Amino acid sequence: MEISHLTFAVMALVIVITPGPTVLLALSNGSRLGLGRASFGIMGAALSDAVLIAASALGLGVVLATSAFWFTVVKSIGVAYLIWLGVQMLRSSGALEAVPVDTAADRAKGSNRSLPVFRKSLLVAVTNPKGYLFFTAFLPQFVILSEPLFAQYLTLALIFIAVDVAVMAAYASLGATAMQFLSERGVRWIDRTCGGFLVTLGIALAFVRRSEV
Numbered sequence: 001m002e003i004s005h006l007t008f009a010v011m012a013l014v015i016v017i018t019p020g021p022t023v024l025l026a027l028s029n030g031s032r033l034g035l036g037r038a039s040f041g042i043m044g045a046a047l048s049d050a051v052l053i054a055a056s057a058l059g060l061g062v063v064l065a066t067s068a069f070w071f072t073v074v075k076s077i078g079v080a081y082l083i084w085l086g087v088q089m090l091r092s093s094g095a096l097e098a099v100p101v102d103t104a105a106d107r108a109k110g111s112n113r114s115l116p117v118f119r120k121s122l123l124v125a126v127t128n129p130k131g132y133l134f135f136t137a138f139l140p141q142f143v144i145l146s147e148p149l150f151a152q153y154l155t156l157a158l159i160f161i162a163v164d165v166a167v168m169a170a171y172a173s174l175g176a177t178a179m180q181f182l183s184e185r186g187v188r189w190i191d192r193t194c195g196g197f198l199v200t201l202g203i204a205l206a207f208v209r210r211s212e213v
Contacts, residue, residue, distance in 0.1 A: 005159060008142045012163040019171075021082060021124045021201060022048070024194040026168040028089060029117055030175025031190045037114055038172035044118040045168055046161050048125030052135050053157040057149070061136025064129050071129055075205060078127040082202030085124060089195025130208065 016023070022045040029038035055061065064071045125131055143152050175190065 004142055005155065008156060009159050009163055011138075012160045013167070016160075016164050016167045019197070021085075021128070021198055022121050022164075023168060023171050024197055025085075025121050025124065026172040027175045028191050028194040030172035031179050032175075033117065034179060035172055035176040037117055038176065039169075040114040040118040041121040042165055042168045042172060044121035045125060046165050048122045048131075049161045049164055050157055051122075051126050052131045053139065053153065053160065056132055056135035056139060057153045061132040064132050065136065074127065074129040074132075075208065078129060079202050079206045081123060081127050082198050082205065085120060086195040086198030086200075086202060089191045089198065091195075128205065130205070 019027075022041075025041055026038060026045070029041045064074060139153065139156055142156055143149065178186070178190065
């Protein structure tokens with residue numbers, strides 16, 4: 001790994017380790033669903049990283065930075081989704097997911113229940129305009145314009161995704177470990193705390209202007 005890639009990985013770690021919406025979901029999913037089901041949320045967040053980086057490389061971040069209309073549209077969707085998701089978590093009963101019996105029917109049922117976990121983590125990131133603007137400003141600092149761009153963006157994307165997955169897996173594992181010792185009341189406390197943070201982040205996003213990102 002080149003020194004620039006190592007620097008990028010360290011900076012990515014600093015950025016990702018600070019609790020954001022996807023990290024909060026990973027913690028909540030781990031405590032309520034266990035590490036197995038939480039991994040679907042981690043995969044959704046990893047895909048969102050790829051979408052954000054690809055969109056930024058293709059110029060969508062520039063569009064959001066220069067168009068007040070599209071910035072407001074994407075921001076409004078993100079605000080609404082974050083607040084809605086936070087409210088759902090605030091209303092959590094703290095119910096723990098039982099580990100299903102390993103039959104074909106139970107595996108199919110588990111797969112159907114895991115899709116919403118995947119979808120939530122994906123949507124919470126791709127509906128946030130700050131992600132597009134962040135990658136648009138952040139990635140070019142590690143790109144050499146005189147060299148092929150696709151390979152460079154692909155390398156940076158893989159590094160960022162690897163760091164993000166590792167951090168979210170750590171948070172999900174923390175939640176899953178807590179699951180073994182907490183009652184439903186404890187899990188409900190984790191869910192509602194994370195939900196409160198998501199609502200706060202949604203409200204904060206509502207006041208973000210393009211010039212402040």
